[in-house]
Amino acid sequence: MSRLDARAVAGGTSQTSLIERAARSCVRVIRGRYTRRPAAVLCGPGNNGADGWAIARLLRAADWPVTVYTLTPQKDLTGAAGQVAKGSGLTAEPLRAFRPEAAGLVIDALFGAGLSRPLVGDARGALDSLAEAAVPVVAIDLPSGVDGATGSVLGTAARAEVTVTFHAPKPGHLLSPGLGLRGELVVTDIGLPQDAEPDAHWNGPCLWTLPVPERDTHKYARGAVLVFGGPRIAGGAARLSAHGAARIGAGAVTVASPEEALDIYAAHLDAIMVKPVTDAASAKRLIEASKAKALVIGPGAGRTDATRSHVLAALETRVPIVVDADALTVFEDDPDTLMQALHEKAVLTPHIGEFGRVFPDIQGDKLSMTAAAAARAGTTVLLKGADTVISTPSRVPVINTSGTPWLATAGAGDVLTGAIAGLMAQGLGAHDAACAGAYLHGLAGQRGGRGVTADDLPGLLREAGRAVATR
Ligand SMILES: NC(=O)C1=CN([C@@H]2O[C@H](COP(=O)(O)OP(=O)(O)OC[C@H]3O[C@@H](n4cnc5c(N)ncnc54)[C@H](OP(=O)(O)O)[C@@H]3O)[C@@H](O)[C@H]2O)[C@H](O)CC1
Numbered sequence: 001m002s003r004l005d006a007r008a009v010a011g012g013t014s015q016t017s018l019i020e021r022a023a024r025s026c027v028r029v030i031r032g033r034y035t036r037r038p039a040a041v042l043c044g045p046g047n048n049g050a051d052g053w054a055i056a057r058l059l060r061a062a063d064w065p066v067t068v069y070t071l072t073p074q075k076d077l078t079g080a081a082g083q084v085a086k087g088s089g090l091t092a093e094p095l096r097a098f099r100p101e102a103a104g105l106v107i108d109a110l111f112g113a114g115l116s117r118p119l120v121g122d123a124r125g126a127l128d129s130l131a132e133a134a135v136p137v138v139a140i141d142l143p144s145g146v147d148g149a150t151g152s153v154l155g156t157a158a159r160a161e162v163t164v165t166f167h168a169p170k171p172g173h174l175l176s177p178g179l180g181l182r183g184e185l186v187v188t189d190i191g192l193p194q195d196a197e198p199d200a201h202w203n204g205p206c207l208w209t210l211p212v213p214e215r216d217t218h219k220y221a222r223g224a225v226l227v228f229g230g231p232r233i234a235g236g237a238a239r240l241s242a243h244g245a246a247r248i249g250a251g252a253v254t255v256a257s258p259e260e261a262l263d264i265y266a267a268h269l270d271a272i273m274v275k276p277v278t279d280a281a282s283a284k285r286l287i288e289a290s291k292a293k294a295l296v297i298g299p300g301a302g303r304t305d306a307t308r309s310h311v312l313a314a315l316e317t318r319v320p321i322v323v324d325a326d327a328l329t330v331f332e333d334d335p336d337t338l339m340q341a342l343h344e345k346a347v348l349t350p351h352i353g354e355f356g357r358v359f360p361d362i363q364g365d366k367l368s369m370t371a372a373a374a375a376r377a378g379t380t381v382l383l384k385g386a387d388t389v390i391s392t393p394s395r396v397p398v399i400n401t402s403g404t405p406w407l408a409t410a411g412a413g414d415v416l417t418g419a420i421a422g423l424m425a426q427g428l429g430a431h432d433a434a435c436a437g438a439y440l441h442g443l444a445g446q447r448g449g450r451g452v453t454a455d456d457l458p459g460l461l462r463e464a465g466r467a468v469a470t471r
């Protein structure tokens with residue numbers, strides 16, 4: 001029994017009434033989406049299976065043709081599953097007799113939160129055949145086989161059209177591959193206690209507030225960002241970051257350019273200022289002169305000694321900073337130096353390859369990996385992907401799924417880096433800026449859709465911000 005169920009039961013709600021409420025919610029969703037048709041309900045030995053039995057009873061009462069397939073022989077069922085099966089008045093077939101093509105709808109209630117090991121035998125056979133079939137699947141709590149804590153698949157799992165879960169999403173609904181297997185996610189309230197801290201938050205505007213400028217503001221008070229640019233040949237990445245920062249609302253954005261690339265940056269930028277930088281001392285002077293409230297370093301920076309010394313100089317100033325791409329990779333041979341230099345106003349934005357370079361020994365599922373990295377770095381770590389995870393020491397981790405596969409395009413990450421810095425410059429803390437930046441960036445990608453490029457994203461980011469902000 002899950003922690004939440006146990007507390008609800010201890011608080012006086014019986015397990016069977018929780019199951020009844022869960023089943024009623026599921027049936028409401030099923031009947032709202034599917035016309036009456038032959039339904040196969042696959043039931044496991046635990047409370048997920050008990051939900052399945054209760055759903056089967058309710059569908060039968062609504063005149064649906066229903067067949068229950070049970071993994072454990074019906075006479076051997078114990079606990080809530082045994083009790084609900086008995087009260088249902090239904091007789092089940094063995095799971096091995098299940099043929100997906102005979103059903104118009106399959107209700108997957110084999111395993112939910114209690115899955116503890118890879119699927120084998122009849123359960124595996126049933127789900128493998130279901131995964132191959134064209135019949136729609138409604139998963140109860142989770143597609144069976146998906147680990148609710150990590151989103152990984154233990155053995156096998158069949159893709160659902162809809163997953164109905166209770167109380168709140170689980171990490172397994174938000175992290176790949178679970179994210180791709182659960183279909184539409186419907187979260188229903190079955191009266192479980194509201195006060196328990198979740199394992200992760202699902203990113204969205206209720207977690208943060210976008211900054212709004214004061215009436216009598218000026219461009220520096222709106223937030224100044226300094227973006228460290230790379231050599232002539234690789235300037236696009238820093239420019240994309242700069243536009244990302246500006247379009248999310250920073251009032252003044254400057255690119256710090258090597259002397260040899262000044263003309264190229266100047267020729268490509270209008271609203272963004274360009275200033276020269278030579279060594280670490282000049283980097284510090286420029287941070288002060290540009291009145292920067294947030295810094296960006298890494299996109300297109302080059303894997304050079306100059307990048308490394310600019311990162312360390314920038315971190316010494318303790319101005320909020322986003323450290324990305326080459327600025328992470330230059331510490332591949334010596335990640336400890338980066339870890340010691342970092343402070344709590346930094347956000348690291350690695351993709352999985354960069355993550356492996358600075359945290360080579362941290363492995364496991366994405367949620368634990370990101371948490372371990374944040375603990376070591378002592379600051380916010382945002383691990384990119386279809387399921388971006390944001391972790392900050394002592395904060396509930398956040399999973400962002402607002403993106404789209406169309407965002408897997410060159411330069412998109414550079415815009416995200418700039419967006420996070422732009423939000424920090426406007427006063428958001430590292431964690432909130434990373435969350436809001438990731439959410440708006442994903443929304444911008446969705447609005448762009450097919451064929452969106454990184455050049456489109458800053459403009460779309462502005463639209464996404466306008467859609468979310470109250471002012
Ligand atoms: N608050 C809520 O969210 C509510 C959830 N409900 C539903 O309850 C399930 C969780 O129920 P639980 O009994 O804890 O777990 P499961 O039903 O998922 O599975 C546990 C049983 O399955 C066995 N098991 C686990 N893995 C395997 C495997 N690979 N192969 C075979 N058998 C497996 C496990 O056996 P053990 O030997 O590990 O003990 C258990 O017998 C939740 O998902 C919701 O659907 C409530 O209905 C309402 C409140």
Ligand SMILES: [K+]
Nearest residue numbers: 108111142144
């Ligand atoms: K299930």
